[in-house]
Amino acid sequence: MLFHLYLAVIVNTVAGQVPQEDASFNTDGQEIGMISGVDVDSRGDLYVFHRADRPWTDDLFEPNSNSLSALGQVPIHKDPIFKLDPKTGRKISSFGGDIFNIPHGLKIDANDTIWVTDVGRHQVLRFRKGATTPDLILGEKFVPGNDDLHFCKPTDVSFSRNGDFFVADGYCNNRVLKFSSDGRFITQWGVRADNDNLTMFTLDTPHSLTYIDHLDLICVADREHSRALCYNAGNSAELSTGTFNRTLIGFNETGKVFSIYYNQAGNDVISAGEISRDAYSEGGQLVYPPRAFTYDLEGNRKEAWSQITPAVSSSGPSLIHALCVSKDGQDIFLSDIVQQKVFKYTRRSAAVGK
Numbered sequence: 001m002l003f004h005l006y007l008a009v010i011v012n013t014v015a016g017q018v019p020q021e022d023a024s025f026n027t028d029g030q031e032i033g034m035i036s037g038v039d040v041d042s043r044g045d046l047y048v049f050h051r052a053d054r055p056w057t058d059d060l061f062e063p064n065s066n067s068l069s070a071l072g073q074v075p076i077h078k079d080p081i082f083k084l085d086p087k088t089g090r091k092i093s094s095f096g097g098d099i100f101n102i103p104h105g106l107k108i109d110a111n112d113t114i115w116v117t118d119v120g121r122h123q124v125l126r127f128r129k130g131a132t133t134p135d136l137i138l139g140e141k142f143v144p145g146n147d148d149l150h151f152c153k154p155t156d157v158s159f160s161r162n163g164d165f166f167v168a169d170g171y172c173n174n175r176v177l178k179f180s181s182d183g184r185f186i187t188q189w190g191v192r193a194d195n196d197n198l199t200m201f202t203l204d205t206p207h208s209l210t211y212i213d214h215l216d217l218i219c220v221a222d223r224e225h226s227r228a229l230c231y232n233a234g235n236s237a238e239l240s241t242g243t244f245n246r247t248l249i250g251f252n253e254t255g256k257v258f259s260i261y262y263n264q265a266g267n268d269v270i271s272a273g274e275i276s277r278d279a280y281s282e283g284g285q286l287v288y289p290p291r292a293f294t295y296d297l298e299g300n301r302k303e304a305w306s307q308i309t310p311a312v313s314s315s316g317p318s319l320i321h322a323l324c325v326s327k328d329g330q331d332i333f334l335s336d337i338v339q340q341k342v343f344k345y346t347r348r349s350a351a352v353g354k
Contacts, residue, residue, distance in 0.1 A: 018305040019292075019332050019345035027089040027342045032082065035335035035342060037106030037116065037156075039324045046086045046324075046333055048342060049106035049116055052078035056102055060120065066144040066152055066172055068101060068120050073142060076100050081114070086331065089342060095132040099125075105156035105168070105208070105322070115165070119153035124167055136183055138167070146173045148185040158209035158218060160233050166218050168206040176206055176220055178234065178241055189231065189242035190220075198251075200229060200244040208259040208322070210269065212297065219248050219269070221257040228257050228271065248299050249273075254290075259322045265329025268302065269295045272320035272334065279308050291320045292334060292345070306334060306345060315339050 027048075034056065037049035053076070054060075060072035079094035080103045101120030108114050112129040123139035144152035152172030159165045163181030175190035193202035204224035211218050212230070216239060219230040228249035234241025249257055254273025261270050275289040288310075294303035308318050321337035334343045 017347075018303050019347050021306075022331075022344040022346045025087070025089045025342075025344035027084065030082070030091050031078070032340055033080075034321075034337045034340055036104045036321055036337060038322050038333050038335045038342065039106055039108040040086065040326055040333070041108050041112045042110070042327070044086050044326055045092065046084040046089075046342070047106060047108060047114065048082045048084060048335060049103045050080055050082065050340070051103050052076050052080055054102070056119075060102060066122075068142055072101060072120055074101075076103075081106070081116070084342070086326065086333075086344075089344065099134075104154070104170075107157045107159070109159045109165075115157040115159075117151075117154040117156060117167070117170070119155070119171060122151045122153065124151070124154055124157060138179070138183055144172060146175075148177075148188075155205070155207050156209045158211045160211055160216070160218070160235050161213050162235055164233075164235065166209055166211070166233070168209050168220065170207075171205055174203040174206060176203075176209070176218070176231070176242070178218075187234075187241050198225065200247075207257070208261075210260045210262040212262050212269075213264070215245075215297065217245055219260055219262070221260045221271070223256050223258060226252040226254070226256050226273075228260050228269075246299060248295060248297075249293075249301075250299065253301065254293050254304075258320060261323050261325055263325040263329050265325075265327065266294075267297065269297065270323055270325055270332055271295060272323050274319060276308070277317035277319050277338065279310070279313055291318065292323065292332070306343065315341075 033051040035050040075098045079097045080100050081096040082094045083092045104119045105117040114127040122144045125134040126136035139151040151169045153170045155170035156168040167177045174192040177188040178186040190203040203222050206220045207223035208221035216233045216236045217230040218233045221228050230245045232239035232243040255275040259272040271293045279288050288307040290304040292306040319338045320334045322335045330347045332345045
């Protein structure tokens with residue numbers, strides 16, 4: 001069983017090295033819905049992208065269709081983008097009411113520009129620093145498609161050093177697209193396997209992206225294949241865009257891989273995996289599965305942490321959908337889409353865990 005591998009990692013990790021939960025951080029009681037995206041800006045403030053009072057339910061789409069129903073086409077009236085104090089978890093400000101239908105991914109670039117994806121609108125939207133209306137929208141609103149101008153339930157965005165950006169597209173098209181900084185299509189790769197012939201280019205729900213600058217790699221959480229793969233981003237003259245480079249997380253090492261995030265300060269990648277949404281029994285022993293993992297850039301797992309402890313499971317099942325890391329690499333924020341909250345973990349010595 002995979003659990004024995006996880007247990008070995010946990011036992012062999014020196015106490016105090018793995019991130020510990022910061023119990024002073026609390027996002028409860030702020031009318032936050034399903035949190036699908038998180039990131040930090042240059043000041044360290046935490047942004048969350050959530051669905052407010054609009055959970056993603058089957059009736060938001062037409063039957064057997066990727067098109068929104070009449071109900072789904074009604075925008076979320078409450079603000080889905082919150083800026084939170086990274087120390088306390090309390091709201092500083094918010095925006096985005098009456099814009100979004102089904103929020104998904106959120107990323108913030110070096111200029112504090114906020115990029116989001118909406119799987120109901122089938123679009124990518126860009127908000128310049130301080131703006132509350134987008135200055136760039138890619139994709140046709142409510143129209144799913146698979147050409148250069150359309151997406152189908154896009155999931156995430158990431159950026160390279162020259163301003164080019166990548167879109168994970170997503171729940172239907174199973175591809176990654178590259179665009180120039182002004183939104184011009186450059187190239188794409190990835191297909192869904194029609195059979196069990198799994199290759200480095202067959203993707204099933206590319207769910208999260210992260211860019212590793214000094215290696216010029218764009219890495220993809222291939223969620224339903226329970227792995228993460230890295231490709232050449234194409235900004236180095238000798239490397240062509242979309243060429244497979246390495247496996248970051250091997251098949252089924254951590255269950256379904258929901259999120260990956262490059263931690264530049266630690267030169268490693270933090271990932272969220274779904275082994276189980278609850279503690280479970282194996283061989284008469286109660287297992288508290290980890291929800292987060294640390295990998296080096298060669299694909300070696302360094303840590304398994306953020307277990308589903310009795311304290312966590314007291315609030316019900318848990319699933320980490322997205323995560324991000326502070327600029328100094330010391331704090332890690334895990335958004336739980338089921339419990340509708342953010343957990344903060346830290347490597348700082350003053351951390352107090354539950």
